[in-house]
Amino acid sequence: MNSVPRVLAVLDELLRDATRDERGALWQLAEQGRELDANLVRLPPGGEVGAHQEDVLDVLLVVVAGNGRIDAGDGSLELTPTTVAWLPRTSRRALAAGPDGLTYLTVHRRRPGLTIKSAAAPAAPALSYEGGETPCMLDRVCPECGRLSQDPEPVFCSRCGERFDGG
Secondary structure (H helix, E strand, O other), X not given: OOOOOOOOOOHHHHHHHOOOOOOEEEEEOOOOOOOEEEEEEEEOOOOEEEEEEOOOOOEEEEEEEEEEEEEEOOEEEEEOOOXXXXXXXXXXXXXXXXXXXXXXXXXXXXXXXXXXXXXXXXXXXXXXXXXXXXXXXXXXXXXXXXXXOOOOOOOEOXXXXXXXXXX
């Protein structure tokens, strides 16, 4: 396969087509074989992404339109168009949109896909595998974008900001 650069989206068009109160991912990078993930996310005026922590990936956040803030453990960072923020892995943060809403692009290394592994053979004859069902994690799957949350009791999706039903 021969890879060539190409235009994937025109952000002005995506923003123009989005309604003022639209929430969630307006666009996602979905190319086969990619090593990055990117999402254009819109929070409506006053919208928020609750406090969460990404334990695996650093995230680059670029504000495209609107304004808001990142609330971190030791204070708040103001967000305005063209602001670029680094969200290091293990940092705890929340996002809040201002009166005009907040639209931002996130970019990070692609998260490895979920896999189902077969049961390993017992290490010694004295050990046995009893089987059973794996725990159901549907309550940790975002209803908007389908991302599996690493948080055992998620309130907001760290990808698109959607509130989980139990939150």
